[in-house]
Amino acid sequence: MLNDQQKLQQLIDLGTEIVQIQDVDALLEKILSAARKLTNADAGTIYMKDGEGLQFRHAQNDTLQQRQAAGEKLIYKSFSVPINRYSIAGYVASTAETVNIPDVYQLNTDLVPYVFDRSYDDKARYRTCSMLTLPLKNRRNQIIGVMQLINAQNDGGAVFPFLERDIPLIKVFANHAATALDQAQMTRSEILRLIQVLTEVGDPEETSAHLNRVGAYAAEMYEVWARQKRLPRVKIETNVEILELAAKLHDIGKLAIPAHLRQKPGKLTPEEFKMMKQHTLKGAQMLLKNSQSLYEEAAAEIALNHHEYWDGSGYPGYVDIETGQALPGYTTALGNGRGKRGEDIPIFGRIVAIADFYDALSSPRAFRDALHENDILDMLRQGAFTHFDPDVLDIFFERLDAIRAIAQRFPNSC
Template sequence: MLDEQEKIRLITQISQDINEVKDLDILLEKILKNVRRVFNADAGSIYLKRGEVLKFSHSQNDTLQQKLGPNRKLIYNTFTIPIDHHSISGFVAKNRSIVNIPDVYNMDGSQPHTFDAHFDELTEYRTQSMLAVPMINHQGDVLGVMQIINAKNERGEIISFSKSDEMLIRHFATSAALAIERAQMTRDLILRMISMAELRDPEETSDHVNRVAAYSVEIYEGWARKHGIGKEQFGRKRDILRMAAMLHDVGKIAVSDVILKKKGRLSPEEFEVMKGHTYYGARLFVGKHSDFDSIAAEVALNHHERWDGKGYPGHIDPVTGKALPGFEGPDGKPLPKKGKQIPLFGRIVAIADVFDALSSNRCYKKAWDENRILAEMEKETGAHFDPELMEIFFSRLDTIRSLAKRYSGDRDGTNQSQQWVSPLLS
């Protein structure tokens, strides 16, 4: 355990570190991991304010995580709760005040809020001490609520959070709110770009791009672990990939509505025009002023390439739309890319995009059932898809399924309202 001065120093350092993270989902993960580290908390969760409700947005639990096998993650669905006096988080957001409870099962009844034991019953976990704090920005707006659960002492015994912890977590929550506000602005900007594409192509929804991005990060995490990528490089690249993958089809804004909204099969001439969305998208980032520009261009240009060299657009200059020097075929067209000539993030997003496309309704097809999808993707391993990445994809299917549920709003017209789904019960 850390003493108070060590906690202050660590909070100051973490507050600086989280400002480097641009993607919202990855930021929430980092915030919660670090605040639990400061206060030696076994578990925690973050709720973000959405209108008049709180959306359960991220959660961690060391005890349950340790019961899982290697490379498995806790699976949870999102849900919403009202901002009112009934739940602990709702009370915290409503009253803009900290709640510090030594034992949630032994409250004296004077409080208007109650503890919902559903998750504990479902997973056989025992919540005891809880510290919940509102995250408030400089304008005084509540952005969400951060909860940490079950503080532990040096012997691993559950203890209460102290009064001094309340002051420290309030300070950290302010820094977290500022970082979340910036990340939400970045996410909103990306989603506005996607909305432009959605006006042209109704299939390019925010849920679709969020799923593709989330699957891509999951696959990259498996690849990075396998190849021993350093923690700092992994964290930086993962953050950028999450945003870049959301923009994989942004080049469709340059393709005619006649082609994008055609319900039947495209003619060969129309398909050639459609292929242009890859280099039109990459063209938006050709300045390459940052790592984000480089990776976003890489993803946009290469997510339709195939491992066997039968994809598109091949070795092309996104600015001119013509073959790169030295990569012209006999007909002057770009030579194809194959195997590891295709950049890693292009190969990853190709898998994520196809999996989501097959899983979703389209104007020209119904969603496939999962068995058919997995059989098709296994058949295409070594042809369409990188075999190594497909092995990682299949090893992480449980997590990928949970991510699909989390961003399922455009598949069935409903939002997820379920509580936790525990992999320990499956």
């Protein structure tokens, strides 16, 4: 267990660390693991406010995790809790009180209005005993969620009540956590707003179904690629969520292209195509102009690079994002930026290139019907080592059944 001085130092360090995390799920994991460490808690749960209820968002449980095979994650079902006085989390959300219970099985219902639901313990073969439940309040003093810490332990592993002297420290941490979560959620909301704008500009290619499929395809492929590269689990989980959302903005730069070009039903002229190719650079410029999050940085990287080709024949190549001019030493005979090639193309761009190609040709357009899947797959195979990263392409074919399932989940009628 940490002593009081160590807890204070950790609180200071954590306050600085959590405000730098912009991915909501990564932030939830960090907040809960840190709060558990401060109190030496075996388990914990975070609920986020959603309308008139609390939505289960994240949980950790060391005892149950130890029963899993190496590398396996605990699987939790999502559920919601009404914000009322009849459950512990609901009571805390409705009253803003902190509740410290020595043993939830020994609640005196004559003195408190809430009860503890033992059904989860029964199913999981777990014994919840001590519980500390705190409101998560943002800077506007609004409750945005609830954090529950379960089963404080001594150095020998025996469960005992949460210490009253630790509660002021945990409250301070909970307030820092709520502020960081509030900011991360606003960032995510801003990205979702941009996606909505993109689907409403009247471009027949940028449907919500197309964007959802491209994001989901990309996340599916990245997770396999990252595991093959033996990246840390937490990094993989964070990047999967960032990529799935950021990939939906791959064509955000088309908002800067004249509508008559975006909506032209036939083939573009060479001059028109030259103008259309500017959407990669325009997208990166738009996203980086006021970038405040990893989502926007990843989306800008994707927007800029998803038309680069493995053999270096893509666009826009090595250019200054602000000016669009070729970088020194990378100028072609025509004055353009030389195309990036191979692994010089960022992995998010290489993945989205395949996801976008497959989905674009699988979808009907004003000037053509959707292509047959066998023809699209042949074109992808022919593009290995020229247009596409051959290793990522292998992953695409390995996960083709999952890709098809995603397509069914987001049909064109959406």
